Amino acid sequence: DAGITQSPRHKVTETGTPVTLRCHQTENHRYMYWYRQDPGHGLRLIHYSYGVKDTDKGEVSDGYSVSRSKTEDFLLTLESATSSQTSVYFCAISVGGGADTQYFGPGTRLTVL
């Protein structure tokens, strides 16, 4: 258990509504990541953080924003959810980026109707 929790674990929402997913870690790791998993695409990086208030975009960041106001929490927000954002979202943490192992949370299954 890498001390990562994600909330909620399941969510169903409607198109156009805002959604926030939370990733919480107890490890005090510097790096945190948000990925989405879709069949046939593996996992794709949405945003990542390399410190408090230090965030940057990944390869599929359009329609998503993030915030990290304290080390242990990394929030992913869908400002106006669309059906194309129906996916499983995983948070990951690592000590130092680079070749350091990433530890993944249990995932959040989001359905946008």
Place this chain on the structure above:
Amino acid sequence: AQSVTQLGSHVSVSEGALVLLRCNYSSSVPPYLFWYVQYPNQGLQLLLKYTSAATLVKGINDFEAEFKKSETSFHLTKPSAHMSDAAEYFCAVSRVNAGGTSYGKLTFGQGTILTVHP
């Protein structure tokens, strides 16, 4: 830009048979390479990683992978499959920037579902 290709979205083997999952990457600079495993309804777990030390990397549960620069490959093998190996496997690459920094941003392959028959 970097990319990862896993050859074969589904691989089926018999229990006790050799497991071979293929991964090819493209990267303009020497990469870090990873294999992760995902069991149903769970997050990903690291099997092994290559970080420019030994080219033959051993991981958990008797899995190993060999980095071959000339072939840009990092195939995953296991000598004898167990029923418990049934899962989805992901190859991933993390790039080192020109300045020598790396934020650990992973690019994943599409995944290979391994089925093990009794």
